[in-house]
Amino acid sequence: MYGAASDGEGASDAVPKKIPPASSMPWVRNLRRFIGSGTGLGSEARMELETKRILLDIFKERQQKNAEAGSIPCFYKKKPEEGSISQRVQRLAKYRFLKKQSELLLNADDLDAMWVCLRENCVIDDASGAEKMNYEDFCHIASVCTEQIGSKCRRFFSPSNFMKFEKDESGRIAILPFYLYVMRTETEEEVADTEQAENWFSLTSAQRICDMFLALDKDMNGTLSKQELKEYADGTLTDIFIERAFDEHVRRGKMGGGNAREMDFGSFLDFVLALENKDTPEGLTYLFRCLDLHGRGYLTTADIHSLFRDVHQKWMDGGNYELCIEDVRDEIWDMVKPADPLRITLADLLSCKQGGTVASMLIDVRGFWAHDNRENLLQEEEEPEE
Template sequence: MELLPEFSDAFASLYDKDHPSYEQIPTFFDPPPKPEDKLRQLLRREAHSLFLQDQTEELLNTDDLNELWITLEKHVTETSKSNRQLIKFEDYSRATSEVNAKCRKLLTVALFFELMVTSNFHGMLEIVSIYNHIMRRVSLIHERIALSFYDDFGHGYLSENDLESYITDTIPKLAQIRDCLQPSFERFYVCTVVKKIFFFLDHLHMRRVRIKDIASSGLLLKLLKLRDKPIVKRAKKNDNCFSMPAVLEVYEKYLDLDKDHDGMLSKKELSKYGSGSLTSIFLDRAFEVCRTYNGDMDYKSFLDFYFAMENRKSLPSMHYIFRILDINQQGYLTAQTLRYFYDGIEARLKTSKTEGVKFQDLKDEIFDMVRPRDPLKITLKDLINSGQGDTVLSILIEFDKFLAYEYREENLQNV
């Protein structure tokens, strides 16, 4: 469609490089200083640090939180039979008008109705739910600012080294870690925590994680829960993945596999992982794809492997395993790819003298389970959308998982 002459001329004038309006366009990108420009680098760091200090001062302190609680109590609408202090929206609005400006920014109308979704009291909220929400939010913002101090130039993300520095500096505040951490184990503890965070938040291998993602992921909250002394409960196991027992469990598994005690894992040593039923073909590919040193896997590479094997339903785990299975780096699996990895299963079937399924039948079953958009190719997205991704990946890489799947009906009958 052609423009009318008057519109055509006006349109062309907008793209006239000599047009005077071009002189008024503001700068929208300020490139970071070059490494050799030491002065600008120092100035940028100092400006970023001052900005973060200002942000910290804007957070609610103990006095602000005490004032908030007193004001909420003052405007309680009614107290239930179970002594729960409830507040309706009108009284909440009055309370909001009486608190200081910092509190008022957080006590929004949207917050009231957001919390109302999970309230068990018609048209009212418990004031303790409001207070606890504000406490959690302040804590989250505080830690996001704390993380930002390790982002020198304010890019909004941290590298593994940046996060290692943060974790190291945080350990003295973690009572459950500080009181039992041996100096010689500190670097392994820090490494395990950092690799877990990166495994779940950097599954695309960008080698950096956004600070906002770390702060909102729930992983940081788990770590910071270790600041409190544990409540002794005999029947309850500590399920915090960053607790000392949890980290030691991972490290001890690594040591148990390291039979020659050289601090590295060979392919033969890693073959004993779990039940020892990972196929040799899968392990060969894992050592091709993962970072190794003279053909051996170090603790950091093992951690990625471990988290992938132990969390197969998770998106990062499926990313990890799919990358190993994608032998031609095409972004999809074909029948030939499935055949390649089934050879590893078939070899174990022959060794154990177990009757197996024909590959054609297994291939058809996998494609039926996944129902890919392209009937000849299975992408990672297809696996995720199918809800069967972890099952499909497991039966291709692990003999025991394959057998459990093949004999699932018989196993159910024997239960």
Template sequence: MDWKEVLRRRLAAPQADPKKKKSEQELKDEEMDLFTKYYSEWKGGRKNTNEFYKTIPRFYYRLPAEDEVLLQKLREESRAVFLQRKSRELLDNEELQIPPMIGEEAMINYENFLKVGEKAGPKCKQFFTAKVFAKLLHTDSYGRISIMQFFNYVMRKVWLHQTRIGLSLYDVAGQGYLRESDLENYILELIPTLPQLDGLEKSFYSFYVCTAVRKFFFFLDPLRTGKIKIQDILACSFLDDLLELRDEELSKESQETNWFSAPSALRVYGQYLNLDKDHNGMLSKEELSRYGTATMTNVFLDRVFQECLTYDGEMDYKTYLDFVLALENRKEPAALQYIFKLLDIENKGYLNVFSLNYFFRAIQELMKIHGQDPVSFQDVKDEIFDMVKPKDPLKISLQDLISSNQGDTVTTILIDLNGFWTYENREALVANDNENSADLDDT
């Protein structure tokens, strides 16, 4: 019986003299006395509550201040020793060797799985559990799992732990996240270990690092806090793409689609240099207008330079990278968030008929300049609302755009004449592609 129950029964018991009424204060004092007495008994006879509070373990440790150099060094060294110890607890390459499989895929049941676990070394114990077996058990009618699948699972887990330890070594604050400078140092020191980057000149390293880091921060730091959780880095596929460059035989197609490859980085930086006509290392609005097919509207470009970080009205390479990442990944929520902020001219958190018309008028003007008959805004507006199907029939929120899976089409219609023309003539283009395919089949 706990102290609360004892106290409740004592208070519920009849008083010695029910005819004698006690004041409210007396009743409160008596209740407090009883509470103190039984609580002290319940806690092992401690009558001094201060003595009890002293036994609470310490759970907060203040971080050293910037001027406490000795404490900072001590903390860094202790973290390094801790991470080294964790690294030694992981399976190494020799321990991860598996004999080649011949013939049908080898399977193992739970009983034998446990027997292997008993004979495995202490480093392997964490993998030979019922939880792991259940994760890998799928449709085998005999209740077995694939040995190769299990091996791949172990490899992936070890790789994640190794990578987490490697990233944590660059976590200067020791708080589980990397700042921009931390991630820059990590990637800079990673370059010599990636054979696909052997051809990069050292003078280009700083631009390559900037290009690589921006992708992490653009997608993983949407609130622009200047730091990313190490867990988020491990959970996304970007690190896999980056470490894919260890493959010496990586295909040309894979390199072209990998943002972190040398050809991709050189392409993006080369575009930046080509746009920079006055060679001052920055892009003006006029220079940026030549991006892509040079058919983005001036209204949209005005919003880019109003909302994005610029220096004396010009854009640097880092800001340009955000711009490119947004336009090349318009299906992604982070990219839609970037563009939505530019389209939300009234900063209301939604797009209404006025804001849609504001941007589409610029498309109509470009159509006139190119000798095309302008399309009715009313028709385009109705199509946009039909595509998005917002919760509010008069307002389109960012979440509406993301949920509709039509955000890339809607944003393209509003900011780029070439994109709008492609959308408007999509049926004719599809028919033309089919005809071309048929002609090739005939030949």
């Protein structure tokens, strides 16, 4: 009996019991239905569920907007912020590009070296005696010039340039017309650069001012301090003029402190424009605000004395002869001939037609030197014409 019972139990244990899946259990279905409806949840759980729904809707909405915006091409890039790393990298890249472009121009020594290479590697035509070269000579001379002068001469030795010149029956061109072509190209570029430099609104002039600003900006923070601006024009401007330029024409920094005041590029443009056009009403107005130490609208003999004192110091530091400040002051009064004998106004400087010269004498030791040596300078200008 015991054996049969044991056999029956062993048989029942050998058959594995089937466990129904969780999803088919009634209590699981009821629990899911209960949670999904949100009923029976606590206030915190309902709030979290509602928050998830709102965030999901916002996410889907933004995805849709981004998909629509992706079809619009990007045509605007935000300028880098002042003083940021991206701005400094941009300025440095521009400076290197301009420097690289300037290095592509041939100077007089380069032209002489090219002429020597042409003559040493050409052949002489027996019939005419002209010095000529075929295309193989042309390529060889290009290699020699590149080794001696640099890659900046390579642009003249292109196949298209060789085809521009008249060839003889042997396919050779004369070296003299080719060399004159190189010289003429360089000369035209130099003349164009000179004309562009005289035009204030040209790219060449803008490049010159930009290079000047970058050279003065020693700490590369995008603005010029008073100490940095003192290096302008080789340091010939007086300290009192630099101080007055900052007081009158430079806005204070965002922090509002006196040390935070520095000159940005826009203010530097106004500064250079006024100094290079002192005889114009606009330039003279800019400078007169700096000369008017007390903001009264006129200059007195004491103002002239204070302004010229720094010029006198730089004059003596340069090893020049001793001069009397009072004599210079009287000379300025004779030049201006003010309506009021005790004061000089902006109108007096404009009407005397020598306002730019007077301003130069009071702010720049080089300007005073030019006035003091005006007769010698005039004679030097007249000598080439004779």
